[in-house]
Amino acid sequence: MTVPPLPRLLIEEQVRAALLEDLGRAGDITTDAIIPPSETAKTALVARKSGIVAGLDVALLAFELIDPAIKAQIARPDGSRLAKGDTIATIVGPVHGILTAERVALNFLGHLSGIASATRGVVDAVAGTKARVICTRKTIPGLRNLQKYAVRVGGGFNHRFGLDDAALIKDNHIAAAGGIKPAVERARAAIGHLVKIEIEVDTLAQLEEALAIGVDAILLDNMSVDQMREAVAVVKGRAVTEASGGITPQTAPAIAKAGVDLLSLGWLTHSVQQLDIGLDYL
Secondary structure (H helix, E strand, C coil): CCCCCCCCCHHHHHHHHHHHHHHCCCCCCCHHHHHHCEEEEEEEEEEEEEECCCHHHHHHHHHHHHHHCCEECCCCCCCCCEECCCEEEEEEEEEHHHHHHHHHHHHHHHCCCCHHHHHHHHHCCCCCCCCCEEECCCCCCCHHHHHHHHHHHHHCCCCCCCCCCCEEEEHHHHHCCCHHHHHHHHHHCCCCCCCCCEEEECCCCHHHHHHHCCCCCEEEECCHHHHHHHHHHHHHHEEEEEEEEECCCCCCCHHHHHCCCECCCHHHHHHCCCCEEEEEEC
16 A cells, blocks of 8 residues: 655655754855866665665755755655665765765664564565554654654554554552542543543452453553453454554564554664665765
8 A cells, every 4th residue: 555645744844944053153064165166966765685665755855955946756666675785766966965965864864764674564564364464652752753654654554653643541540549430431422523542450359340341442461362362352353442552563463463453663763773764976
C-alpha cells in the first residue's frame, strides 16, 4: 500500500528549524570560504545499507529551502526497498547550497528510513498472522508526525498521535481513580461519543473486570505469551487486544501467533538505528 506523502505545510516548519539550528549565527562558514557561488555539481543520495526509504520529501525540501535552484530526480521514492549502493535520488545544482543542506537532509532521511526499515522487519516477521505492528507516543519531541509517517511507510500502523485521540487508561489512572470501574465510568461520562476507550491490564483478573464494564480495547502489559493466549481466549473478540512491553523482532512472531490484534513497539521511534545514507559526487 502506497502511503501518501505528508503535505508540505506539515513538514516545512520542522525542516526550517533544523536548517536554522545548523546555520547558527553566521551560516556555513566552511562552504562560504571554499566554494564559489557559481559552481554546480551533480550528486546522489546513496544507500550504504539495505532498507526502506522514508522521508525523501523532507530531505529534498532541505535542499530547496537553502537554494531553490537545486533540483532533484527521484529514483526510489518512499516505501522502496533498497540494496546497498542503490541511488535514491540525484541532486543537481549549486554546490554551495547542496553542501550547506547536506547534513540536515541526511539526518532526516537516515532517521526516518531507519524507522521504516525497522518497522518492515517486524511486519515481515509477523506475516501470516492478523497482528498489526503499531508505534506509540514514545517519539522524539517535535518529530512525532514524521516518525509516525515513517512507521506507516514501513507497513506499520499508528497508535495515538496525542493525548486527545482516545482515552487510554493506564495503571496510574486506575490507581488514582480507585479502580478500573470508576476510571472507566468517569472517562465514559466525559468523552465524546466517537472517542474510544482502551484500558491497560497486567492480570487476567483485571481483564475480566475491564470486559465486564465494557471497553473498546485492552492493552495486555508485559504478559507472557501463554498469558496473552489465555487473555485472547477470554476476550473472544469483545475488544481489540494489544500486546505491549519489550517486543522485539525475535519475540514478535510468537506473540502474534497468540492471537492478539496489535503489537505496540515504542523502540521503533525512540531508539531505532538510522539507515546509513550518504551524498556522493557523480
